[in-house]
Amino acid sequence: MCGIIGYVGKREVAQVLLDGLSRVEYRGYDSAGIAVLGESGINVIKATGKLANLKSRVGQSRPQGWLGIGHTRWATHGRVTEANAHPHIASGGRVALIHNGIIENYQTLKKKYLADEEFLSETDTEVAAKLLGKMLAREGDLHAAMRATMKELAAGAYAFCAISADQPNQFVVARRSSPLIIGVGEGENFVGSDVPAILPYTNKIIYLEDGESARITPDSVEVFDVNGKPRAAKPKTVNMTLEAAEKSGYEHFMLKEINEQPAVIESTLAGRVSKSGIDLSELGLTAAQLKRIKRIQLIAAGTSHYAALTGKLLIEEFARIPVEAPIASEYSYSNPVIDKDVLAIAISQSGESADTKVAMELAKKNGALTMAISNVMGSSIPRMVDATLYTRAGIEIGVAATKTYMAQLTALTLFAAWLGRKRGEFSATEEKKLVADLKEVPVLMRKLLASKLVGVKRCAARYQNVYNFMYMGRNYNYATAFEGALKLKEISYIHAEGYGAGEMKHGPIALMEGTFPTIMICVDSPIRDKVLSNMREIKARDGVIVAVASEGDEEIKELSDYLIYVPRTREQLSPMMTVVPLQLLAYYTAINRGCDPDQPRNLAKSVTVE
Numbered sequence: 084m085c086g087i088i089g090y091v092g093k094r095e096v097a098q099v100l101l102d103g104l105s106r107v108e109y110r111g112y113d114s115a116g117i118a119v120l121g122e123s124g125i126n127v128i129k130a131t132g133k134l135a136n137l138k139s140r141v142g143q144s145r146p147q148g149w150l151g152i153g154h155t156r157w158a159t160h161g162r163v164t165e166a167n168a169h170p171h172i173a174s175g176g177r178v179a180l181i182h183n184g185i186i187e188n189y190q191t192l193k194k195k196y197l198a199d200e201e202f203l204s205e206t207d208t209e210v211a212a213k214l215l216g217k218m219l220a221r222e223g224d225l226h227a228a229m230r231a232t233m234k235e236l237a238a239g240a241y242a243f244c245a246i247s248a249d250q251p252n253q254f255v256v257a258r259r260s261s262p263l264i265i266g267v268g269e270g271e272n273f274v275g276s277d278v279p280a281i282l283p284y285t286n287k288i289i290y291l292e293d294g295e296s297a298r299i300t301p302d303s304v305e306v307f308d309v310n311g312k313p314r315a316a317k318p319k320t321v322n323m324t325l326e327a328a329e330k331s332g333y334e335h336f337m338l339k340e341i342n343e344q345p346a347v348i349e350s351t352l353a354g355r356v357s358k359s360g361i362d363l364s365e366l367g368l369t370a371a372q373l374k375r376i377k378r379i380q381l382i383a384a385g386t387s388h389y390a391a392l393t394g395k396l397l398i399e400e401f402a403r404i405p406v407e408a409p410i411a412s413e414y415s416y417s418n419p420v421i422d423k424d425v426l427a428i429a430i431s432q433s434g435e436s437a438d439t440k441v442a443m444e445l446a447k448k449n450g451a452l453t454m455a456i457s458n459v460m461g462s463s464i465p466r467m468v469d470a471t472l473y474t475r476a477g478i479e480i481g482v483a484a485t486k487t488y489m490a491q492l493t494a495l496t497l498f499a500a501w502l503g504r505k506r507g508e509f510s511a512t513e514e515k516k517l518v519a520d521l522k523e524v525p526v527l528m529r530k531l532l533a534s535k536l537v538g539v540k541r542c543a544a545r546y547q548n549v550y551n552f553m554y555m556g557r558n559y560n561y562a563t564a565f566e567g568a569l570k571l572k573e574i575s576y577i578h579a580e581g582y583g584a585g586e587m588k589h590g591p592i593a594l595m596e597g598t599f600p601t602i603m604i605c606v607d608s609p610i611r612d613k614v615l616s617n618m619r620e621i622k623a624r625d626g627v628i629v630a631v632a633s634e635g636d637e638e639i640k641e642l643s644d645y646l647i648y649v650p651r652t653r654e655q656l657s658p659m660m661t662v663v664p665l666q667l668l669a670y671y672t673a674i675n676r677g678c679d680p681d682q683p684r685n686l687a688k689s690v691t692v693e
């Protein structure tokens with residue numbers, strides 16, 4: 084949420100900033116802005132809307148300088164206006180600041196210290212900028228001023244990057260709860276909200292910890308710990324490529340990422356499955372730790388929560404351990420029962436979702452063993468837990484999660500079976516069979532994607548103008564219904580609801596009539612007949628059914644208005660297959676409605692505020 088970039092060095096600063104912002108635009112695109120420090124002082128340029136607007140405003144008359152900061156905003160405090168866009172200035176334009184996060188006590192600070200200041204925006208960030216300006220006047224040094232400012236920010240989250248015309252050779256950064264990384268170059272240095280921002284320039288990264296700050300010049304990076312004392316920080320080399328950040332001939336990242344899913348399953352399995360079974364020794368969990376687990380909590384938000392719902396079924400079936408799958412933002416404030424026999428697993432593709440992070444802090448504080456399933460190495464949540472199982476989906480740029488969901492389902496299947504084996508609940512034969520079936524999924528999925536799914540396109544064209552959609556499934560495809568509905572509402576702005584098909588008769592059946600479409604997921608499973616009965620109940624009310632069914636299922640034809648076949652696979656793995664047409668249905672519906680599937684309105688990729 085909010086993209087950040089900072090640069091000091093000899094390259095053309097405005098170019099580096101705009102370039103970097105284009106790689107983190109998925110974090111927010113309500114407005115964007117840059118500040119460049121040069122001979123004439125600090126030059127700030129901002130524009131509302133997508134980065135393209137800022138790019139055209141910067142145009143050919145680029146501000147010249149040697150130091151600069153840039154920001155893409157996802158609005159929290161204050162509407163989407165140019166005044167509210169970052170950078171915010173203080174000290175008569177001699178200080179500029181960008182921020183990702185929320186300062187919760189900004190009103191108190193405003194009254195206490197800044198009654199004499201004139202504010203240009205409605206943001207909490209401008210309060211932080213003005214406070215930094217005040218502290219700079221008092222301390223006479225930008226870094227000391229940042230530390231003094233941090234002391235006042237009692238509540239909330241921040242990643243800050245600030246420059247001052249009075250110390251023109253440096254920028255200072257600080258973070259608490261919001262991500263920030265430093266990229267180390269030769270005769271130049273960088274800062275970013277995440278690695279892709281700076282990856283074309285360097286892969287040597289320093290990860291700042293909570294409460295830390297840094298002073299950065301072209302030739303030095305000084306890191307200060309939570310107490311403001313210097314800390315030796317050695318850069319880590321990251322092995323990430325930018326290939327994932329290119330569209331590679333696809334019209335949108337989302338379509339590319341949907342098509343990458345078979346490869347994502349394979350890379351998440353690679354090195355973890357073999358003839359002898361599943362090996363997750365990389366987790367470093369001891370036999371004693373695994374034995375002690377009496378309950379598991381799968382904590383997540385959004386799409387990751389739907390992966391968690393499927394993970395619950397997998398773990399309970401394969402490992403016979405009771406699993407809860409709470410929404411992260413509810414868990415933290417509901418007084419959940421946590422003790423040392425709980426394994427709390429955060430599922431977060433970004434590893435940065437504030438809701439999930441706060442929930443994991445609570446689990447940790449109460450003695451739970453903690454683990455993460457995440458797609459981003461070195462992100463905040465993996466850094467705070469006892470063990471991490473990384474999904475290997477590559478960078479996901481489309482704001483709506485697709486391939487990372489697939490990777491989470493793969494990782495959860497592996498984990499459930501591995502845990503089951505370790506605890507003696509899952510036999511070697513069952514494990515071998517599961518591994519074989521898992522390996523088959525990408526093969527079948529490639530065939531499905533190659534078939535171009537004409538039925539999906541037809542369906543998208545037919546229903547692109549409806550106001551409401553229902554998605555239903557049961558058991559392993561209960562969560563798929565929710566995920567399908569989320570995809571549609573996120574990128575096409577059509578209201579869609581996920582529901583358990585068996586629950587329909589307890590209320591939503593009242594909605595069924597001649598024009599109301601329901602997506603019904605009805606693949607091979609022990610409860611297929613029950614789902615067929617649910618479909619008959621809809622048909623008896625003249626409702627419209629789009630069925631997602633197992634290839635060759637003839638019986639379902641007479642119950643569906645549209646029929647989308649997916650390859651047959653065992654029920655536990657079927658969510659991997661059934662979600663694909665639902666992702667594509669959302670994609671094509673969005674395209675037909677003229678919506679941008681990669682950057683849907685009001686959303687941001689990584690939600691780093693509560």
Ligand code: F6R
Pocket residue numbers: 384385386387388430431432433434435436439482483484485569573688689690
């Ligand atoms: C939906 C989507 C969001 C995320 C949610 C959690 O397409 O992308 O619902 O799934 O914000 O994000 P992570 O997994 O990064 O914690």
